[in-house]
Amino acid sequence: MSVLKLPKALSGYRIAMLFSAVISALAGTLWMIDGGIENSLRSARDTIRNQPASGEFVIVEIDAQSLAEIDTWPWPRRIHGQMVDRLNEADVETIAFDVDFSSHSTPNEDLAFAEALQRSNAVVLLPAFRQYAGAGDTRYIDSEPIEELREGAFLASVNINAGSDGQVRRALLGVETNGLPRPSLAAMLANVHGEADISFPIDYAIDPGTIPRFSYAEILSGSADLSELSGKSVIIGATAIEMGDRYAVPRHGIIPGVVVQALGAETLVEDGVPAEHGPALALSLAALGVLIMFCSGSHLLRAVGAAAVMVIIFTFPILTEQWFNASYKIVPGLMMLIATGLTGVSAMVLRKYRRTQLTDRETGLRNRTALLLSARRKDEIAIIAGHVERFAEIAALLSAEELKAFFAEIARRLSVASGGQAIYRIDDTLIAWRAAELSHEDIGEHLEGVAALFRSPIEIGSQRIDANLFFGVAEGSGRDIRSLTVGAALAAARAMASGLCWDRHVEGDGANNKWHLSLLGELDDAMDNGALWVAFQPKFTIENRTVVSAEALVRWNHPERGPIPPDSFIPTVEKRGRMADLTLFVTARALAAVLRWQSSGLDCGVAVNVSANLLDDPAFLSRFAETVDSSGIDPAKLTVEVTESSAFENPDRAIRGMEELRTMGIRLSIDDYGTGQSTLSYLKRLPVQELKIDKSFVQSIESSQSDNILVRSTIELAHDLGLSVVAEGIETESCLEMLRGLGCDTGQGYLVGKPMAVGEFERVAMKELEPQGQLAA
Structure with a gap:
């Protein structure tokens, strides 16, 4: 059973939460002076508490009907005497x-009017009020009824003051x-007593x-x-x-002053002046x-x-205002709780993002990035990489969950052998860890013992899988951990190629190793920093040369080697x-x-190349589907091109992935048709x-009749x-004309455009093409 316990020490995000709580409480208390949010919350509570008037007070309206029937203003004061x-006669109190x-009348x-007041059995109240002498003037003018009228009446102040937001919320x-x-x-x-200039809500x-x-008028x-x-x-x-x-x-819009006076009396008549309390209770609950x-x-x-505390802070003022005639300030408490909660949630999200x-x-193991961040620059470290032999075959046999369990068992055995060191998966086939307290001479013996742990197969469900690992070691300074990691991986690959248990990476192992070092160590960075980018080559209709699509082609601009041809790195990446x-x-x-083109009004699709080997990889297909779904693009705008030769190496496997x-909803295309050995029967199956x-x-x-016939x-x-x-x-107009005569649908080539950046493609596609393949000005 999960229970809540106070931590023994404050972690980083809890310190941030504490700081947020204190600052927000102070800010909320200062903000309370203005009261905008507090007023809004009070209005919301009033809406919830909506209730009828007591019926003790009645308004006699000087309304439009009365003004029309008594067609003069100010009315003769005998009219008011008649009203009294x-x-x-109605026996009012x-x-x-x-x-x-x-001011005087006649x-x-x-x-x-004075005589009517004097003979009244009911208590009569006449208005007195204080007002500024004029705009911008700080002097007051006090207005009271004329002397003749005061003898038969009591004076009552009728001042109404609006708040800073222009709304009347309080009465004096x-x-x-x-x-x-x-x-x-x-x-x-x-019948409530109080001091002058003291207000109530x-x-x-x-x-x-x-x-x-x-x-x-109707009463008269x-x-x-x-x-x-x-x-x-x-x-x-x-x-x-x-x-x-x-x-x-609040709540009721614009109402007459006499109604405001009546609401003020209704507020006081039941329980007197409402008690108003500060934010202490709300802050205590928030704490x-x-x-x-x-x-x-x-x-x-x-x-x-x-959340329960939040609900209590929101709701307890409703109860106290309804049953105890008392209100409480709650904004500082709410701000304290909300700010602290948001800080905590943000910290947890950031921690989760960092963990991700x-x-x-x-596999759920720590990745290559985690390994690169694990070493301090001044440390002398040794990185050991383990290469899983026949990984592609093993992965083909296992589901995603089984593959995760497979690596978990590898990591468990390696952790035991390495004295509890963290285990990292740095590539599909590579596991790595940092060697602890091993001398240069002891590493070999240590790795022989690690290899012995994998002589027994790994059991995944009913399957027993032989997991053979070859190891590579690279030693050096923590500041070089990136190159050490790549070096250990290369050494593991050499060990597997030579049938050795392990091999050690030595700086300057050859030009080919330098290329692999760049490939393994820089591919992720190249994706992140833009060195690896995507060019787009136009695909156009043969009939009218309208650009309708593009083929996406990867390019690598290396900061030191310059542009690297795709043929120089794609085979190695795949391997x-x-x-x-x-x-x-x-x-x-x-x-x-x-998506960018569509926002510019350009209706073009795009084609990407997918290796047939990936079509039988459930994990890849799942990630591919997720990428397409999250893009918001109609899948029909995407074409997947699969080379004919690779598709027919294992047609059944390719067909499953294609289907x-x-x-x-993705379109499928056979790329480089004519270079493979496909037959009509196989082609019909795709x-x-x-x-x-x-x-x-x-x-x-x-120039070639046979090629012409084939096309x-x-x-x-x-x-x-x-x-x-x-x-x-x-590449030529004559070739284009011949293809038009043969009924070809779509073309691609340098006649219309070479592979180009996304913005340049947009410019080309938005313009009509003139003869000779030149763009219109």
């Missing part, structure tokens, strides 16, 4: 005006006007649409049923748009989550534990078992080129769509079988 009388009475109108408990503290309208309606979980409303006209007003507190204010008293608030992430044990348990880069995918890697490299670059590729006539026949169709018959045969025909090696 009507509300008293409190009447609160959110209407400015700070004496009679003011008197009529009171405001000082003319030297006296005035409780706010909301506080007086809810308005509870926008309350749905303003559930606050009862009556039209001012007697058409409204006032039975619902008994014992209620009434707030009178403008809701008509033309009155302009409107504010932006618990960080502690869980620090534990050693199951990644899943740690992730679930941290240092691991051989087929050393690296052809799969090289083919996948070329395929990936070719597919990337198709698997064709199932993927699941191909294209024949490519070898250039040796194409270039001599004008003509090949074209006719291919067309009868439903195959298209490509002629390679076209």
Whole structure:
């Protein structure tokens, strides 16, 4: 059972997590001053907590209907007096005006309103407010009702202040006007006491649409049923748009000021002023989550534990706001937990990526890169490489899992023999390790003992496989580990060729060894740094010379030797078992080129050469399919060319591989047709769509009657079988015309273009070709 335990020491990524936790907590606390995220989270919680109003407060609206029926503004104050009388008849408890009475009307109108206030049985609240004297002015002007009206009413402040984001989120408990503290309208309606200039958060979980409303005009006209007003507190204010008293608030958009006043009273009426707490609780919970992430044990348990803490931090304010009238700041805690989690995940991803880069995918052993990074420059080291004899035959017998088990057993035996040294797979057929504490003279005896461990076969399931290893040794400084690794591999190859148990690499073993050193030691680097690149030769329609595709051809520009002909390194690469890697490299670059062309509006396919030996390699076919799938290119845009001679060395094996590729939607072509010994019966068995006539026949169709007949018959045969025909090696206009007369479909050759870089191919393909093979300007 997996459990979480605290580590005895902090590893590198845990130190990064701790640093991230501290910094994010501090940043979150400072960020809390602005409160943008905190406000958004509060709005989200309010949405979850959505609830109706208490019904204790009723809004009497100065709405559009009322303005239309009482066709003057400001209304005569006797109208407000009539409203006070009507509300008293309805037995309301409190009447609160959110209407400015700070200036005189006519004496009679003011008197009529004042008398209504004095005879009111309900408590009447009139508005007082403080405002800036003008734009950019820091002086205040205090506005209160005229003296005549104050005798029959209490004054309540109605200031509404928007936050930095322009939204009203808080209301005041009171405001000082003319030297006296005035409780706010909301506080007086809810019978809550507090100090001036102290604010509280308005509870926008309350749905303003559930606050009862009556039209001012309907109450005056007697058409409204006032039975619902008994014992209620009434707030009178403008809701008509033309009155302009409107504010932006969270959740509900823009609402009238009188509604904001009502929501403020609703917030206070049940439990008084909401308690507001800082981020301490959220930070404490986040610290618990960080502690869980620090534990050693199951990644899943740690992730679930941290996620649970995250959910708690998100949800506990909902409960406290709903049931305990208390809110908590949670952004610092969330930032602390999220930043720490992201740091931890990023560190683990990087560690996993590094392990992947240092691991051989087929066997799970450490790879060549890991070996090159294992030595310090000042160390004197010995590298031992073991060459697995008959590896291709063994690999053909085993599934991917069995091959992994095969190498695992080899690595186990070598680790035992080497005193627990790390074992590396540095090539398909090569295993290597660093010799520890062995003298120059003792290595031979040591390797004889290692070889003895492989006299007993390796059992894989029901199979018993003889694994014979030949060893090579190279000694020198850690700064030369790359060349030492290659030297050990070459020495192992010499040992196998000569039938010896082992051989030692000596610097300056000959020019041929230097080439192999470059090949084995520089191929991967050449793929990475661009020295190894892919050229594209145009393939065009014979009929109108439109470029429709390209053949991808590998090229090597060596920094010291210059361009290396493909014929000089491809056979050696194939012999050393690296052809799969090289083919996948070329395929990936070719597919990337198709994607680039498509983005430029160029609809061209691409052809790559695949050795027939690879068609029977399940691991290669799987990696090839993965490369094609991950490219995002339609597989029909890719053609795989297989040479006729290699395909017919083992036709059954080649056909199985071809059929698997064709199932993927990839086009298949027989390359260099005419150079092999294929018969019509074999040709009919191949699941191909294209024949490519070898250039040796194409270039001599004008001078050789036999070659002309062969080309003509090949074209006719291919067309009868439903195959298209490509002629390679076209260098003259006359050759092109002859092929057009023979009905050939597609051409390739220097007449249209030599192998070229991807950008140059794009330029050539986008232009029409003029006669004589020249590009139009």
